[in-house]
Amino acid sequence: MNVQIIPLQQAPSQQFSINLNNQxxxxxxxxxxxxxxxxxxxxxxxxxxxxxxxxxxxxTRHAYLTFNGELLFVDTRERDDPRYTDFSARWSLLYLYDS
Incomplete structure (x- = not known):
């Protein structure tokens, strides 16, 4: 399993384009x-x-979705749900995929 950290800004709303495993x-x-x-x-x-x-x-937990891999947030200090105020410092957005 490969892991890619997706950088986020500490902003309440953001949009960006990114290539994830040729997607x-x-x-x-x-x-x-x-x-x-x-x-x-x-x-x-x-x-x-x-x-x-x-x-x-x-x-992206459903196999029928047309996305290869999984996106998820991880709290690096506790087990709380994410808040934008600490994106990238406390909460990381990860892309997990097989080679």
Whole structure:
């Protein structure tokens, strides 16, 4: 299993493009009502919309989704759900994949 850390800004709403294991992805991360949500697009097609980000819970857990790998947040200090104020310092967004 390979792991790639996806850098995030400490901002309540952000969108960026990234290549993940030869997949052209757009990721939107936003915090609303105290919770972080993620949208994932692959090659311009929506794969996950409004996925609630939880500590160590996959965002793309369903095998039928057209995404190779798994995205998840990890709290490096405790086991709390992510908050944008400590993105990259405390909460990391990880991409896990097989070679």
């Amino acid at each position: 052209s992805c757009t990721i939107k991360v936003h915090q609303r009502d105290g919770h972080v949500y993620v949208d994932l697009y692959v090659n311009g097609e929506a794969v996950v919309l409004g996925a609630l980000a939880r500590d160590r819970v996959g965002l």
